[in-house]
Amino acid sequence: MPAFNLRDAVSDRDFSSADLGGKPALVAFICNHCPYVQHLREGLARIGRLCRERGVGMVAINSNDIATYPQDGPGPMAEEARERGYEFPYLFDESQAVAKAFRAACTPDFYLFDAGGKLAYRGQFDDSRPGSGKPVTGRDLEQAIDAVVSGRAPSPDQRPSIGCSIKWKAGNAPGY
Numbered sequence: 001m002p003a004f005n006l007r008d009a010v011s012d013r014d015f016s017s018a019d020l021g022g023k024p025a026l027v028a029f030i031c032n033h034c035p036y037v038q039h040l041r042e043g044l045a046r047i048g049r050l051c052r053e054r055g056v057g058m059v060a061i062n063s064n065d066i067a068t069y070p071q072d073g074p075g076p077m078a079e080e081a082r083e084r085g086y087e088f089p090y091l092f093d094e095s096q097a098v099a100k101a102f103r104a105a106c107t108p109d110f111y112l113f114d115a116g117g118k119l120a121y122r123g124q125f126d127d128s129r130p131g132s133g134k135p136v137t138g139r140d141l142e143q144a145i146d147a148v149v150s151g152r153a154p155s156p157d158q159r160p161s162i163g164c165s166i167k168w169k170a171g172n173a174p175g176y
Contacts (some may be wrong), residue, residue: 001025001117002101006061006091009077015089020057022115024148026141028060029099029109029166030090031072032080035130036163037108043125043136044108045085050142054149058088063099064107064167072167099166100174106163112144112154120148123158 005016020027028044030037037044044060051058066073074092081090093099102111112121121144128134144154168174 001027001111001113001119002098004061004091004093004098004101006093006098007074008089009062009074009092010081010086010090015059015091020059020113021117023055023057024115024120024145025057025113025117026051026059026145027102027111027113028058029063029102029104029107029111030060031062031064031069031107031164031167032076033064033069033071034107034164036106039128039130040108040125040136040138041084043138045087047125047138047141047145048086048088050145052087054145056145056149059091060086060088061091061093061098061104062107063093063096063104065096065169065172066094067169069167096166096169096172103174103176104166106161106165108163109161110141112141112148114148120144121154121158122160124161127159129162 064072126139147154
C-alpha cells in the first residue's frame, strides 16, 4: 500500500496509512458529485459497517480538484459522510499525490489490501450502474473482503471500476 498522511474531513484529524497497518484494509477513491458514487452510497455505507465488523480497516479518499468541483471540498465531504452514515474516515487528497501513488483513475475505485499491505483486489463494487436497473449489492467487493479475511486470495476475475475520471488540477494529470 502506498504510504499517505491525509486530513479526515469529518474529524479534522490527520489519518495515516500506518493507521491501517497489520490488518486487511480497503481504500476507496470516491467524491460527492459523481453519479456512479451517488448510485452506490448506501451500499458503500453498508460495506463500511461490514469492514468494521470483520476487522478490516477502511478509508475513502477524495482527490478531485475543488477549484473546479467545490462540492467535493472538505466541508461538503464532512456533510456527505454524516448524511450517508459513513463510519470510515473520508480523507481529502488536496495535492492529488496519493491518487497518483495508487494510480487511481476514477471514482469509485477500490483497493483491498491484505494484512501485510499487499494489494489483493482492485476492481468494481458490483455490476450495477446508474440507470442499469441492477440492484446495488457490493457483491464483487464483498466477496474479495470475505476471501482476504479468510486468508484466501480473491478471485483473479477482477473487473475494473467504471465511473467518473478523477478531476485533476490543470497540469497535474498523471501520465499513466
